[in-house]
Amino acid sequence: MAHNASSLDKIDSFHNWKHGLLEQIDAYRHWLSETQMASEDMLNRLVRASEALQKDELTIAFVGEFSRGKTELINALLLSDFQQRILPSKAGRTTMCPTELFYDRVRDTSYLRLLPIESRRLNLTISEMKEKVDLWNEFSIENDHPETMAAVLQKVAEVVSVEESEARALGFSGSSLERDPVNPEKVLIPRWRHAELSFKHPLLEQGLRILDTPGLNALGSEPELTVSMIPNAQAVVFMLSADAGVTASDMQMWTDHIAKTDEEQSKSCYALLNKIDVLWDDLQGETHTAASIERVRQDTARRLGIAPDFVLPVSAKQALLAKVNEDQALLQKSGLAKFEKLLMNQLVDAREKLLYESAIADISSLVESSEKVITHRIQRASDDLDHYRDSLEDIDSLNRLADKTQIAHNDFYKKLVALRSSRRLMMSQKEILNDLIGMQRFDALAESVRTAMQDSWSTKGLISAMTSLFAELDRMLDDLMVEVRVAEKMVHTMYARFKNDHSADHLHPVEFSIKKYRAKLVEIKQGFNRYRRNPKLIVTEQSLVIRHFKNAFVHDVRNVYEALSHEALCWADDALLPLLQYTVEQKQGLQEQLENLRELAKEQKGKRDACESMQQTIEQLQKQKAFTHQIAEQLHAHPS
Ligand SMILES: Nc1nc2c(ncn2[C@@H]2O[C@H](COP(=O)(O)OP(=O)(O)O)[C@@H](O)[C@H]2O)c(=O)[nH]1
Ligand SMILES: [Mg+2]
Numbered sequence: 100m101a102h103n104a105s106s107l108d109k110i111d112s113f114h115n116w117k118h119g120l121l122e123q124i125d126a127y128r129h130w131l132s133e134t135q136m137a138s139e140d141m142l143n144r145l146v147r148a149s150e151a152l153q154k155d156e157l158t159i160a161f162v163g164e165f166s167r168g169k170t171e172l173i174n175a176l177l178l179s180d181f182q183q184r185i186l187p188s189k190a191g192r193t194t195m196c197p198t199e200l201f202y203d204r205v206r207d208t209s210y211l212r213l214l215p216i217e218s219r220r221l222n223l224t225i226s227e228m229k230e231k232v233d234l235w236n237e238f239s240i241e242n243d244h245p246e247t248m249a250a251v252l253q254k255v256a257e258v259v260s261v262e263e264s265e266a267r268a269l270g271f272s273g274s275s276l277e278r279d280p281v282n283p284e285k286v287l288i289p290r291w292r293h294a295e296l297s298f299k300h301p302l303l304e305q306g307l308r309i310l311d312t313p314g315l316n317a318l319g320s321e322p323e324l325t326v327s328m329i330p331n332a333q334a335v336v337f338m339l340s341a342d343a344g345v346t347a348s349d350m351q352m353w354t355d356h357i358a359k360t361d362e363e364q365s366k367s368c369y370a371l372l373n374k375i376d377v378l379w380d381d382l383q384g385e386t387h388t389a390a391s392i393e394r395v396r397q398d399t400a401r402r403l404g405i406a407p408d409f410v411l412p413v414s415a416k417q418a419l420l421a422k423v424n425e426d427q428a429l430l431q432k433s434g435l436a437k438f439e440k441l442l443m444n445q446l447v448d449a450r451e452k453l454l455y456e457s458a459i460a461d462i463s464s465l466v467e468s469s470e471k472v473i474t475h476r477i478q479r480a481s482d483d484l485d486h487y488r489d490s491l492e493d494i495d496s497l498n499r500l501a502d503k504t505q506i507a508h509n510d511f512y513k514k515l516v517a518l519r520s521s522r523r524l525m526m527s528q529k530e531i532l533n534d535l536i537g538m539q540r541f542d543a544l545a546e547s548v549r550t551a552m553q554d555s556w557s558t559k560g561l562i563s564a565m566t567s568l569f570a571e572l573d574r575m576l577d578d579l580m581v582e583v584r585v586a587e588k589m590v591h592t593m594y595a596r597f598k599n600d601h602s603a604d605h606l607h608p609v610e611f612s613i614k615k616y617r618a619k620l621v622e623i624k625q626g627f628n629r630y631r632r633n634p635k636l637i638v639t640e641q642s643l644v645i646r647h648f649k650n651a652f653v654h655d656v657r658n659v660y661e662a663l664s665h666e667a668l669c670w671a672d673d674a675l676l677p678l679l680q681y682t683v684e685q686k687q688g689l690q691e692q693l694e695n696l697r698e699l700a701k702e703q704k705g706k707r708d709a710c711e712s713m714q715q716t717i718e719q720l721q722k723q724k725a726f727t728h729q730i731a732e733q734l735h736a737h738p739s
Contacts, residue, residue, distance in 0.1 A: 109443040110157070113451060114305035116736075117152050120459060123733045124149050127466060130726060136469070136684045140676050144462070147669070151458040156201070157450055158308040159442070160329045162357060163338030164348050165314035168373040172338065172415035173200070173311055175435055177300055178422045186252055186296075186311065195256050195289035197324055201308040203297035211251055212237040214293040216259070219269045224650045225293050225323055235295075242299045257290040270320040270643060272635065289313075292321075315352045319635075322651035325356040326626045334367045334446050337403075340374045341395055341412065345402045353403055355629060367449065369409050369442065372399055375434065376414040411438045461609055461673070463734040468681055470727040471605055476688040477720045483692065484713045487699070494700055501696040508689035514600075515682045521593055522675050528586040529671035535579050536664045544571055545653050552645050558637050565631070565648055569624050572656065576613060579667065583611060590674045597678050606677045611670040616663040623655050691716070 128145045131137035161169040170186045177200070186198070196213075203210070212235040214228060221228070228234050238251050260279040261269075266288050276286040303309075310328060312318065318325050329335060337357050339349055359368055372395060380388050392412050400407040411434055418435035420426070430436050486500060534540075551564035590608045598604055630636070630652075636644065695716065699709040 109440075109447050110302055110305055110307055113447045116451070117155065117454070119733060119736070121149055121152050123730050124152075124462065127462075127727075127730050130723070134687070134723065136680075136687050138676075138679055138683050140672065141465070141680050144465075144673060144676060148458040148462055152454065155450070155454060156306045156308045157446055158310060158332040159334045159336060159446070160310040160312065160332035161336050161338060162312050162318070162329060162352070163314070164346070164352060167338035167340045167343075167349075168415045169336075169338045170311055171419060172336075172371065172373065172413070172435075173309055175415050175418040175422060175433075176439065177302065177309075178419060186255070195258060195313055196291040196294050197313065197321070197328070198255050198294040198296060198311045199308060200296045200298060200303060200311065202299055202303035204304070204306075206297070209240040209242050209298050210237055210296075211240055211254065212295050212297075213254060213291040216269060216289055216292045218292055222646060222649070224327075224654045226327075226654070228293075229295075240296075240298065252296070255291065255294045258287040259290045260285045260287055262286075270647075272319065315348050318352065318356055322630065322647045323654070326623065326630070326651040327655045329356065330622060330626065333450060334369070334442060336442075337368065337370045339370060339372050339399060341372050341392070342374050342377045344395070345399055350402070355633075358404070367445065368405070369411060369438070370399060370403055370405065371438065372396060372410060372412045373415050375412045376417050411441070413438055459734055463731060464605075464607065465677060465680055466727055466731045466734060468605060468677060469684060470724060470731060471603075472681060472684040472688065473720055473724045473727060475685075476692075477717060477724065479688075480692060480713065480717045480720065483696070484710070484717065487713065488710065497696060497700045501693060501700060504689055504693045504696060508686060508693055511682055511686040511689060514597075515679070515686060518593075518675060518679050518682060522679070524589070525586065525671055525674060528582070528589065529668055531582050532579065532586070532667050532671060533664075535582060536575060536660070536667060538661060538664060540575070541657060541660050541664075544568065544575075545649075545657065548653075549645065549649065552641075552648065561641065561644055562631050565627065565652070568653070568656065569620070569627070572620065572660070576617070576663075580613060583613075583667065586671065586674070587611070593675065594678065601681075603681060606681060609670060609673050609676065611667065611674075613663065616659055616666075619659045620656065623652060623659070627652050 124145055128137070128142065131141065161173060163169055174186055186200075196216075214225070214235055218228060218234055221234075223231075238254070240248050240251055242248070260282055262284075263276065263286050266276055266286050269288065271286075271288055276288070279285040279287050310332060312324065312329075335357060337353060339345060343349075345353075357368065372392075375392050378388055378391055378395070380391075396410050396412055397407055400410045403410070413434035415433075415435070417429055418433035421429035421433055421435075483500060487497065545568070548564055548568045551567070552561055555561050555564055587608075594606060594608050598606060630647070639647075695709070695713060698712075
């Protein structure tokens, strides 16, 4: 059966681009080792870049009230070789727990694993639980048996009947609970808290991850979802349905959990107006239908306060049908094709830019630097060869040349020693940074906030303890930046001196910026402010507030902090890397040249052979130059 996810080709080419980069980085690493130009730091830097590329994932989160057709749309997006729905989607509440669809590339198997709802009693975040295999119930899945697979997947919709007090203890709020029709004393709650579906599908295999969520109730009872998982997705799709319009609970969900204030971030947020097929009216004709859909679209955009371009009318159901029947006209009419295209273009472009900046930009400038060093070496070797040919008999001049080379070599050797001691200086600066933003400092801060929360008796006290985390963090970051500036000054002086000595203008220090982390923290703080202003907070038990705060906010802040801390420390490691690498390469080149010259001086009679060997060295270098040039070009290449 044909794989008909045509507009999703963009992900395909993105994947190929990443793959190509990985190969280039690998080739460059081998080349550095073979030519003995690798330094430990350089190899580490390359390994880090490869890891970032390998781990890269694109997440799309689907959010909206129940029965808006989220699951149906995911089925339509992913439907390829299966000619039927993958996930259960029916009238009423079907998806009871958040479900992540991805492909487990490490284990390379398909499975469904479910986290029991009781795990809410444990004081661990979902992402921490993901590491603990024992907490999950796992069911294997056979990709080739859609029927058995659909049966296993029905599990995400399971509910259990419990006492109301039990439901409350697990974080469900009383008023919105569904009574058990069999036993009206009791209430029904989802049996599972979270589901992970690893599933062999071409797009998922390439690192696409999809988060399907249940309605507002479930969102409210799982802050980690709204504070962490949804905002961390690269795109959020908010589902509405054309037959219901924007209802009060849709609106509440939108303002409480999704709407973005930041213009940049709101670009990754789409509202889908699903089920437009209910407006298709054969009697009134196409123009009339189009006009009424357009009216609903404009109205929705106005109510959500977003640009009409970001509201797309679709019919998930018709799109699914169209894909099953390979009906291109219906697929266009369903609006899915347009949505796929928009989503993928925007998503992949943003991702590509980010990856380029974080993993590739530095490396590509190092490769360019290598290319320059080789160019110098070719120049020098050709000069030597000319000189040597001119004075075929003149051993003295040969020796003089060797002496000159020796001096240049010694010079670079000394430079390398000096750089290593500068590097030690940087390492002591790194220690200072580590003291300022090491994880132990954060953990101590989080612990003191937790204690303050436990000791406080009022909601106001709780809030002020929570707020202090953000304030203290701001202070820590300010302190950090003061030290970073000191280190930067040091680095700039070293570069300036080095460039002056070596006319190596192309070398630039690696930049360090805290901006994106600050932005991320501001975003988390906004989420926290929404949580704190929620009137429900006053009636929420203290222990639950503490748990929410830890599992949603502290956990996320810790992740940002950890990434920041890691980057700051890596920056200290890498700041001098371009200088070191340049020096190592120069020194290595001079050493080879020196050996050639000495050899020549010693063996008068092999002079002609020697001439040839010099010629070969030059040719070798030219090949190397072509190689680095090719890598540099490919690192710059972007997917089509
Ligand atoms: N008419 C129509 N019904 C739809 C469409 N998409 C979904 N539905 C129906 O709406 C119901 C809820 O869909 P589901 O995907 O489970 O919604 P979810 O709770 O948001 O995941 C199911 O009965 C679907 O068949 C659509 O585009 N048109
Ligand atoms: Mg669903």
